[in-house]
Amino acid sequence: MYVVSRYAGWGRNLWACVDHGTITIDDRKKHMHLRVVSGVVVEQTSRTKDECTTLRYGRHRKIQKGNKTVSEEYFEPGTLRAIRRGGLWKKEAGVPLCGSEGTLECYLTSGGAYGKEIFKYANGNIAYVATRWKKTLEIRRPTGKPWIMLKGQVALHWESIAGRLDTDNDDLHLEHLMRGRDWEVTVYDPSGSKVITHGCVQNRQKQGKWLENGKEKYYMSGVKVSRRLHEDDPNKWSPHEVLRVPNAQLRCSLLNRMGYDRLLGKIEHRVIDQVDDGGQLVEIDTGLSDNAAARLDKTMRLLKVVCPSTRQVYVLRVPPETKTYDNARQWTFGLRAGSINEGAQFDLVRET
Amino acid sequence: MQEAIFLRTFWDFDSREPDVDVPFEKGDLLMATQDVKVRKAYRQGELLFVPLDTEEMETLNPKNASYPRWKKLQTNVLREGEATGHKHEVVAERAGMATLLAPAGQLIQGLANMDFVGNEDRMLVADEPVEVVHPEHKPIRLPIGVFLVVVQREYDEVKARRIMD
Numbered sequence: 001m002y003v004v005s006r007y008a009g010w011g012r013n014l015w016a017c018v019d020h021g022t023i024t025i026d027d028r029k030k031h032m033h034l035r036v037v038s039g040v041v042v043e044q045t046s047r048t049k050d051e052c053t054t055l056r057y058g059r060h061r062k063i064q065k066g067n068k069t070v071s072e073e074y075f076e077p078g079t080l081r082a083i084r085r086g087g088l089w090k091k092e093a094g095v096p097l098c099g100s101e102g103t104l105e106c107y108l109t110s111g112g113a114y115g116k117e118i119f120k121y122a123n124g125n126i127a128y129v130a131t132r133w134k135k136t137l138e139i140r141r142p143t144g145k146p147w148i149m150l151k152g153q154v155a156l157h158w159e160s161i162a163g164r165l166d167t168d169n170d171d172l173h174l175e176h177l178m179r180g181r182d183w184e185v186t187v188y189d190p191s192g193s194k195v196i197t198h199g200c201v202q203n204r205q206k207q208g209k210w211l212e213n214g215k216e217k218y219y220m221s222g223v224k225v226s227r228r229l230h231e232d233d234p235n236k237w238s239p240h241e242v243l244r245v246p247n248a249q250l251r252c253s254l255l256n257r258m259g260y261d262r263l264l265g266k267i268e269h270r271v272i273d274q275v276d277d278g279g280q281l282v283e284i285d286t287g288l289s290d291n292a293a294a295r296l297d298k299t300m301r302l303l304k305v306v307c308p309s310t311r312q313v314y315v316l317r318v319p320p321e322t323k324t325y326d327n328a329r330q331w332t333f334g335l336r337a338g339s340i341n342e343g344a345q346f347d348l349v350r351e352t
Numbered sequence: 353m354q355e356a357i358f359l360r361t362f363w364d365f366d367s368r369e370p371d372v373d374v375p376f377e378k379g380d381l382l383m384a385t386q387d388v389k390v391r392k393a394y395r396q397g398e399l400l401f402v403p404l405d406t407e408e409m410e411t412l413n414p415k416n417a418s419y420p421r422w423k424k425l426q427t428n429v430l431r432e433g434e435a436t437g438h439k440h441e442v443v444a445e446r447a448g449m450a451t452l453l454a455p456a457g458q459l460i461q462g463l464a465n466m467d468f469v470g471n472e473d474r475m476l477v478a479d480e481p482v483e484v485v486h487p488e489h490k491p492i493r494l495p496i497g498v499f500l501v502v503v504q505r506e507y508d509e510v511k512a513r514r515i516m517d
Contacts, residue, residue, distance in 0.1 A: 175487055203488075204487060204488045205436070205488060222433075222435070222436040222438065222488070223435040223436055224435070247434060247435050248398070248506070249433060249434075249435045249436055250435050253435075301507075307397070307488075307489070309397075309488060309489040309490045310488050310489070316504070316506050316507075317506050317507045317508070318506075318507050319507045320507075331505075331507075332504045332505055332506065333393070333400050333502060333504060333505075334400070334462070334466050334467050334470075334502045334504075334505060335465055335466055335467075336465055336466065336467055339389075339465035339466075342389070343389045343390075344389045344390070344465040345389065345390055346390075346391060346392075346393040346400065346402070347390050347391065347392050347393070348393055348394065348395050349392050349393065349394055350394045350395070350492055350493075351394075351395045351396075352395070352396050352397075352489045352490040352491070352492045
């Protein structure tokens with residue numbers, strides 16, 4: 001191991017080789033102590049006014065405040081700081097949750113996956129036991145009464161569930177806790193008997209009727225809509241009106257409800273081009289009267305694209321002179337129509 | 353002595369003026385850039401990330417411009433969905449390693465083969481590899497570089513407008 005100093009001034013810098021021994025660095029605010037064996041740092045202790053961190057490579061890292069151990073992490077023997085498999089790898093005390101504090105224990109499976117997380121309040125009540133193999137998560141208040149019920153796959157990782165819960169926000173940002181696309185949530189009031197929030201998420205988007213902080217709300221593919229629109233029969237909707245909705249996300253939601261095939265079945269259309277992933281370039285008759293058609297186009301060319309992440313169908317309007325699916329798609333990226341015809345295009349390295 | 357000669361030769365070679373004809377004049381290089389038809393890009397939802405080279409950065413944001421073309425944003429939000437409120441956010445591991453710029457209000461000439469830069473388009477300067485996250489779309493990792501972030505557009509009878517989501 002080499003100890004090197006910089007910025008001390010000409011001729012004052014330090015350069016020393018340490019094979020065995022200890023190094024102590026004293027600062028006004030920090031005291032650091034390193035133990036070196038065969039040129040490798042095996043132990044490192046740094047102490048400030050409030051806390052002391054001890055790091056033993058291949059063994060553990062411990063943070064102490066006063067006489068209390070606040071956090072412990074255990075490492076795999078033979079490694080520097082790889083977290084220990086097949087058992088407890090992290091223990092933290094004084095973690096805040098639901099206006100109280102508690103102890104957190106995290107376990108790793110023998111395969112190295114985040115397997116289990118247990119949170120216990122200071123009064124001994126268990127807040128939650130989250131496991132990799134369970135499809136539900138129940139979080140309780142310090143009083144032992146139910147708080148949040150989640151149905152779906154919970155994501156366990158290095159950041160604890162207690163740390164990811166945004167309790168300052170009414171929304172709680174529960175999407176940060178979930179791994180899957182579809183899940184359901186129920187939040188109870190402090191008495192534990194009254195439901196204040198309940199709803200389903202489909203394809204990572206709020207769907208259907210939601211109760212949010214005691215108020216009923218309605219969602220269509222993540223877009224908040226009126227109750228009337230939610231309960232309306234999509235068979236009665238005019239396809240032309242749906243296609244002229246200016247907001248692409250709302251248009252997509254209405255299309256999802258109505259069904260793309262059903263929409264095309266209701267209007268005169270012609271498929272100009274299509275590709276393997278389900279994308280199409282379609283021309284439809286706008287059904288406008290001659291008077292209206294003086295201002296607006298009588299035919300519309302639509303590009304049906306499928307989102308690679310959500311598999312949702314979006315329909316975008318493209319210029320009437322576009323002839324192929326690829327050209328239409330390239331046009332939506334901002335390329336000039338003339339340049340596209342001359343061969344200009346974007347090669348998408350990654351799409352999500 | 354041998355080494356000294358080698359070093360001097362190497363040094364001379366490195367610093368000498370080119371005695372052969374340069375294959376392109378400055379203008380030709382610009383033409384060569386414009387002739388590049390296929391260019392790499394990344395996409396997340398309605399956003400397209402186009403990596404820029406030094407010349408393109410100069411085209412979009414000239415150093416000797418009489419007025420500022422871009423203004424720095426104090427946020428990491430690239431775009432927020434109007435209907436859903438879902439955001440495309442830039443996440444860098446260290447603070448200050450990703451900078452977002454928005455058009456300062458003036459018309460900005462677009463890249464070769466592309467239309468003018470829109471008001472909702474952004475420029476992203478990534479000093480380290482960054483991730484763009486969104487609640488619905490999978491995160492996309494971008495390498496170090498400068499990107500023009502283009503919002504996908506739609507045709508309108510009157511004019512092509514940017515997608516509203």
